[in-house]
Amino acid sequence: MAKKKKKERMKLKKSATFNKKKLKNAILSVLYEEPGKVVNYKQISSWLGIKDPEGRRLVNVAFEEMKDDEYLEQVSRGSYRLKAKTGTICGIVELQPQGFGYIVSDEVDRPVLVSSRNLNNAMDGDKVRVHLYARRKKHDLEGEVTEIVERAKTNFVGTVEMSRNFAFLVPAGKVGFDIFIAKENLNGAKDGQKAIAEIIEWPPKARSPFGKIIEVLGDTGNNDAEMHAILAEFELPHKFPEKVDKVAEKIPFEIPEEEYKKRRDFREITTFTIDPADAKDFDDALSIRKLENGNWEAGIHIADVTHYVVPNSLIEEEAQSRATSVYLVDRVVPMLPERLSNGVCSLRPNEDKLCFSAVFELTEDARVVNQWFGKTVIHSDRRFSYEEAQEIIESREGELSVEMLKLNELAKKLRSDRFKKGSIAFERVEIKFNIDENGKPLSVYFKEAKESNLLIEEFMLLANKKVAEFIGKPRGRKKPKTFVYRIHDKPDPDKLESFNSFISRFGYGIQLQSAKTISSSMNNLLDHVKGKKEQNVVETLAIRTMAKAEYSTRNIGHYGLSFDFYTHFTSPIRRYPDMMVHRLLEKYLEDGRSANEQKFEDLCNHSSDMENRAANAERASIKYKQVEFMQDHVGEIYPGVISGITDWGIYVELENKIEGMVPIRELDDDFYTFDEKNYALVGRHKNKKYQLGDDITVKIWRTNLEKKQLDFRLAENNKL
The missing domain is CATH 2.40.50.140 (Nucleic acid-binding proteins)
Structure with missing residues (x-):
């Protein structure tokens, strides 16, 4: 028995490049062998062969999270044991x-x-x-x-189906039941309308839960009703409570004279914003000037939202609950009321605005030699769209071109240095729609990040990184104060192995020896596939090997950026974590005591959850518009690439980036089985194979707007 345990531990040691999930599983495997044993991080590190400080820090974070999730109980400080295991x-x-x-x-x-x-x-x-x-x-x-x-949720959005004396709400999304609605609980809903129902009871023997309609969203097919239904599906609001809007309307635009005196004045220094052409909420502005010593002073000025949104106020409670703005295909659902997001806080041109700034002294080769964080007042000289800024960068002339070109030059050096240190260059193409006044999609286009986008991105990354380091790396041997970090775990080693095995069929490979070799070889791979037919499949799969970034007070660094410390400081108009960061930074700049870690960890978890919901809602709105757009193209034939393989069908991405599925039952020339390891469907008798990344030609077969589903059939030339 002892030999078997030793063998198991040796097996775990061999795969000792742990990410957080893998590490938790390994800790549980070790503890299941001796359920009553009390352990600390040193013992676990030793058993699992973890010797580096970063790995040992990760063990501590895993212990904390497993205690939160009630897998472990804390016996004394730093010591844990397994909670009683049952079947x-x-x-x-x-x-x-x-x-x-x-x-x-x-x-x-x-x-x-x-x-x-x-x-x-x-x-x-x-x-x-x-x-x-x-x-x-x-x-x-x-x-x-x-x-x-x-329960994850008790409210469901769907379509009302009436019978004579009762109705059902047929929910959208992955829901395995309909909700029975008695006539008296219809709340005015009519047959075919979109509505939100709340489950009030689920009797033991009943096939369906009983519910009541709490809000009617409108007629099926109406664009507003459909977008509100998508928001409701992910339990996201589509409007502000009246009382919150009323409080916001009372916030003045004028800045009191005494406020100017408390702040560093940047109004005479060249400052501008660069944002999407249709943006109204300007979170960030950049300033630049040359210093007498030949260095450059770059200011990253962020809207001082927390000056206006105070703790325990109605606006604060609403912002905390929403945690993020939501960006659907045709609209933004802001985190803050419009008066704040597009008015009082927005860094509009030719207006004095209050900011929280990160100011850096940079050498010609973009090394940071000095930094300052604090409250400021700015006056933006000009509002640029990304397209206007790009034109200046390409033509090297235009208003504020000297400043724009210098910032771009510094950004390129910062970016180059970041990649040398292991940052991974994931740059996905975004799909966008031109839509008419009724929300109908007229055409599809793609948005790629150009130099003007990368300029802004680089200075935002610099501010976020330096703010996180400032708090996370205290002087001397002091324990860091509680802070909100943006963390990104290492990839799952098993996923990386199967990814490597898949890309080898295209003649590619990545090195898996260490975090550094993974990131540098991943960058080489992403560079090599640019412009090739397998680009999208390889990029998609590479992203799937990565963990999701999230918010936490327990810092484990940001793997994708290769930063030991990273936070979100730069978008408080649209992200609640940035508001938390502003408050904590202000408190600590004034030598305040460390904040309550558990309170902020709970807020971090809520923010990560809401960010996830917002991303799912955005994807659902894109999918809806894709299906709506393709309704006019049923019967047409398109070339595509196999972008996903499951045991129920083949996902195919067309040249216009729209994705649909060939159901497995439509592959009627053989009996196909799912080869998960090789991302393939294989015919049992004729051995025909459909594999991820293969070219394929499909016919648009049918569209289902209600389910946001697009079904394809193989075009004749794909059949045997």
């Missing part, structure tokens, strides 16, 4: 289109399969307790939901 685990439901679910949990190393009949009314995103069945050889882990610990 059950806790995890989150990931509902699949066919009706069954996977339960994802840190307590087991792979998802647990639960059939639709054993989900026991659990819904997508719910936190559940699952009884594990005895493991069958070569089978998935399987189980049954025994308890719904926490």
Whole structure:
């Protein structure tokens, strides 16, 4: 038995490049061997062969999070033991289109399969307790939901279907049931309308929950109703409460004279903003001037939102709840009321504005030799769109061209230095729509980041990095004060292995020896695939190997940027974490005591969750417009590339970046099985293979706006 344990530990040591998820699984594997044992980070590090300081820090972060998630209990400071293990685990439901679910949990190393009949009314995103069945050889882990610990949501958006004496709400998204609505609970909703229903009861034997309509959004197909339905699907608001707007309207534009005296004055220094042409909320401005010693002073000036939004106010509570602005295809749903986001706080040209600034003295080769953080007042000389700034960069002439070109020159040097140090260059093409006044998409176009975008990005990264270092790297041996970091974990080693194996078929490869070799070889790969037909597939898969960035008070660095310290300081009009950072930075600049870590960690978790919802809503709105646009192209034939393979079909991306699916039942020339390892569907008899990255020609078969689904069939020349 002792030999077996040693063997297991040696196996874990061999894969000792841990990211956070892998590390948690490894810690649990070690502790399951000796359930009553009390351990600290030194013992775990030793057992797992973790010797570097960064890895040991990660062990501490993993301990803290596993305590929060109730996998471990803290016995004394720095010492933990496993909570009593039973035949059950806790995890989150990931509902699949066919009706069954996977339960994802840190307590087991792979998802647990639960059939639709054993989900026991659990819904997508719910936190559940699952009884594990005895493991069958070569089978998935399987189980049954025994308890719904926490519902992900109780409100659902969908379409009303009327009968004579009652109705059903047919929910949008991954929901495996309809909601029964009694006639008296319809709240004026009519057949075919979009509405939001709240579940009020789910009787034990009933196939459907009972609910009531709490808001009617409008007629199906109406653009506003559809966009509001997408927001409601992800439990995001589409309007401000009246009382919040009323409070905002009372905030004055005028800056009191005494406020000028408290701040560093930048009004005489050349300052401008660069934003999208249709933007109204200008978070950030740049200033630049040459110093007497020949160096350059670059100011990153950020709207001083927290001067206007005070703790415990109605506007603060609303901003905290929303946590982010939401960007749909045709609209922005702001985090702050319009008077603040587009008016009082927005750094509009030719107006004095209050800012929180990060000011750097840079040498000609863009080395930072001095820095200053504090409250300022600015006066923007000019508002540029990205296109106007790009024209100046390319033509090297125009208003404020000297300043623009110098900032761009410095940005290029900062960028080059960042990549040398291991930053990864993910640059995805964005799909955009030209839409008419009714929201109907007329055409599709792509938006790529040019030098003007990269200029702004580089100075924002500099400010975010330096603010995080300023707090996270205290002088001497002091413990860092509580702060909000933007963290990004290392990639999952298993995902990297299978990614490497897949790209080898195109003649590519990445080196997996260390974090540094992974990032530099990943950059070389992304550079090599530019302009090639496999570019999008390789980029998409590379991004899928990466962890998601999130907010936390427990800093583990930002892997993708290769920064040890990183935060979000530069967009407080549209992100609540930036408001938290402003408040903490202001407090610590005045020598304030460290803030309550648990309070800020909870706010970080909420902000990460809301950011995720906003991103899902944005994707859903893009998908809706894609399907709407393709309604006029049914029957047409398009070339595409296989962008995804599942056991229910082949996802194909067309040249216009629109994605649809060939259902597996339409592949009627053979019986196809899913080869997960090689991202392929393989015919059992004729051995025909459809693999990720393959060219393919498809016919637009059908569109379903309600489900945001676009179905293709293979064009004749793809059939055998």
